[in-house]
Amino acid sequence: MSVIESEEHKALREAVASFAKNHPSTPAPDSRRFWQEAAKLGYIGVNLPEAYGGGGGGITELCLVLEEMGAAGNPLLMMIVSPAICGTVISRFGTEAQKREWLPALADGSRLMAFGITEPDAGSNSHRITTTARRDPDTGDWLLTGRKVFVSGVDIADATLIVGRTEDARTGSLKPCLFIVPRDTPGFGRRMIDMELNAAEKQFELVLDDVRLPADALVGGGPSHAFGSGGEDAGLLQLFAGLNPERIMTAAFAIGMGRFALSRAVEYARERTVWKAPIGAHQAIAHPLAQAHIELELARLMMQKAAYLYDAGDDVGAGEAANMAKYAAAEACVKAVDQAVHTLGGNGLTREFGLARLITAARVSRIAPVSREMILNYVSHQTLGLPKSY
């Protein structure tokens, strides 16, 4: 891995930046169009295999795309979910039929897939999820029952990848199984959550009430694959294959947003003059902006390391780096946004300058997909070998 970006990656970065700049905002109806245009240019499916219509790249390229979109003020949250989690899980573990059905459509932007793991009574503790799959002995169908919360984009996604567990795995360690649930399947109810977020992508509470799914809705195929001898942990591997890209992409989302806020603040600080020199000449304004820049750059280095390890097939090494990158990027983003708003004085809180809304948006990356505290727990236990309190 080189810490200096290749010419190819620089060119991709520039192309995405200029594309995203020409789409100044993405309110609900326009975000789908923006998505499809980005997909046509190969940006959305850049990480998916070429054999299935993707770009044949990795998470390295996908996170670069998302970061540049965010830096232009135009992040596409569903990139974290559709190509990064769902696309990766299906390409690595899906059956041939699932790959053919989903990957070309996820890559060309014609279909989207959401991802649901969080539950009201489990939250950060995903070992506690209770969404349960049982088999109808007569038909071989799966019947899925449970609740999910905060799932993004279920309304615009053609299907949601739902993390459940089988009936006999309800107790003990998590033995997940992943199901592709089409949006309009009977028994699959959704209610939009009234979030204090100004974004095109909405969050939903889901109720799965005996949702009947064909046997082939299970990612990777039949139960022998997921739970039989030898394949016992297939579901867990599938889940982790998706969670590392999710963390790396959330880092990209946060770094992009932080860069966007910082660039707005710097532009303002260069011009705004209320004494003799522009406010950016005061170190009380300049230094926190310089710090924000340094911290975003550092977070990006860790993100690139995590993406590199992931793309090289080192899932374990990528796990630690992805957690650290997500942590560093979220903290850098929250700080950059806070300082940007402050730099603009009263204008920082106007709609016109568009920074105040980022105060809430920046917090998302500190909470989701895994909170700051759970990453600190991970590093305390896994990296430092400290004992657990829970």
Ligand SMILES: Cc1cc2nc3c(=O)[nH]c(=O)nc-3n(C[C@H](O)[C@H](O)[C@H](O)COP(=O)(O)OP(=O)(O)OC[C@H]3O[C@@H](n4cnc5c(N)ncnc54)[C@H](O)[C@@H]3O)c2cc1C
């Ligand atoms: C905008 C948005 C989009 C989202 N999109 C999706 C999605 O598409 N799909 C999906 O499945 N989920 C999604 N989520 C859910 C997200 O992943 C969860 O909110 C997150 O995992 C935290 O879970 P929780 O909200 O239940 O918090 P809780 O688990 O209740 O945690 C609350 C607080 O307690 C702290 N805490 C909990 N346990 C510990 C501990 N052991 N030690 C120290 N502190 C602890 C946490 O750090 C946090 O600060 C989204 C959330 C948001 C806000």
